[in-house]
Amino acid sequence: MAATLFTPLRLRGMELKNRIVVSPMCQYSSEDGFATDWHLVHLGSRAVGGADLILFEATAVSPEGRITPDDLGLWKDEHIAGLQRITSFITAQGAVPGVQLAHAGRKASVSSPWKGGEPVAAAAGGWQPVAPSALPFRPTDPKPLALDTAGLREVRDDFRAATKRALMAGFKVIEIHAAHGYLLHEFFSPLSNQRTDAYGGSFENRIRLLLEVTAAVRKSWPDEYPVFVRISATDWVDGGWTIDDSVALTRELKNHGVDLIDASTGGNVSDAKIPAGPGYQVEFAERIRQETGMPTGSVGIITTAEQAEEILASEQADLVLLAREFLRDPYFPLHAAQTLDADLAWPVQYERAKRQ
Template sequence: MASLFTPLTIRGLTIKNRITVSPMCMYSSRDGFVNDWHLVHLGSRAVGGAGLIITEATAVSPEGRITPDDLGIWSDEHLPGLKRITSFLAEHGAVAGIQLAHAGRKASTYTSWKGSGVVPEVEGGWQTVAPSAVPFHAGQPEPAALDQAGIDKVIADFRVATLRALAAGFQVVELHAAHGYLLHEFLSPLSNARTDSYGGSFENRCRLLLQIVDVTRAEWPAEYPLFVRISATDWTEGGWTTEDSIALARLLKERGVDLIDCSTGGNVPTAAIPVGPGYQVEFAERVRKEADILTGAVGIITTAQQAESIVASGQADLVLLAREMLRDPNFPLHAAQELGVDVEWPVQYARAKRHK
């Protein structure tokens, strides 16, 4: 049995293989609701054999959306559509995960194929918020620096979103603290210039994320895993570092986080990032070894052999695929064939299974 197809048990949940569909924004919602696009997009990856499927960044509040077209979970009215998806994923052997997110200063932007830059309020945009009144791009409107009441609302929004995720049938929650969105903005000194208890020292900059982890873990069943996605480095002098990520991972483990999803970058538009095959895997490996916690590896993972090597060598416990899963929804089924592993295909597709 290839390592890639070895089941992984975390708490009371077993994932049938190590292939995860990484959260990928579809920008295809209206008022945060799922529709047939989401059902087909996510459902086809379950049919294609993925062990864990994590929804796109799902906003915990309307102002937490990256664009007006983002998925949301700020209302009970969102739940029936989400339940339809989680039920389908479970029926086809995949664990349903959800990434809970708040875009912070990177909110209220146009979907890429509709325009660029910030959406003005007259076109449905909104006032963005952040730890400090520092825009992501020079010349953009300043975000409003969150006061204590605003911070308390963010924490409450994540707590209620966790309860809704459970009601919708999800079994994994991932908190989005990467890519320059709100929780990452608090972590990084490049975006956090506060002088109160949420800024300055490493401990203070981690405070909001840790508070959200605490309320999420308190509401999330003990038998279900909790993930956190981080940007393991800002790739910029004076920013968040890999050493910071390792220290944070240790704190997160103490608070009941089960896996760190290790991405990088996104908080500074001018960062020089050496993108290439597996360019972020080293961060998952370091966090896994030095913080003694499960990790997920992401970043230009495109072949069965590459994914197998990452898991087999102990660099990460899961591989999260994004663009390759867009190119090939059946990547897990094809990877099993390449690695000589006999996995069950959907009965509807059995006649297409090649036997060697």
């Protein structure tokens, strides 16, 4: 039998040739949000390496939505040309460029990991983080500003505008980042949302902003192109967001035109105990898929061709998203095809090395 990993998947008007996705990975290599040669080589090499969907890193919809001052952005038209250069190269390799649109919320205005990852003061180029409620991520972090009505409207407008720019930049998939303790996740988790207005309290109120953002994105995006949403399927903390909540949320997102749930976990609580290990998040993608009929992507310590194939062949997910393994091996799909005895086309420039 043919390896499931190398079978096509149709989502709306787009067909992926295989099920291997480059997961969004922050590179912290931008200045004022602009893409650089680093992004071209980093992302382009994964397209050359056989991945069929290349998701760009968390790309800020506004300056204050950046995690760090070094984040990629799509908050102004000037960002389009640099991104278009990269999407054109990816498309020329027969792959699909996608972008993860993001707002960091209360986890914004920190330095890049190799610069310490600590809050950046305004005097040093930082800015005021915003959130559902004035609750910091870590006790030592400055308090974020709770968004008012005007701030909520601005978030929706920023996602809408970034979506339109993404289309002009040549992207064909949008992923809304609603995971890992960033703004949209902060709203739907009761651990970070203590509001008493229409955006807090009940489940329906806490998911309201995500649904509004999703509707704005879907309306601004061509019908033939898919929209993904990355969620944290659990907070891994008692009293927090749960897999049951994620199943209910997915049903709502399905009604709002979402085509796939990218199921990650955690990130909203600084001291959560997360049992990380090979494939530790697969069960969440599987349950969401089984109970809602929504296609899912699985992510989290997927490192071998055999492991990825088992996830797909056993119908636990529809796509596998690899992050760190792609940092170790940009050509993972080409090597996985050899391992699974599948015929995956190599770039003509590399064909002489296809068989040893």
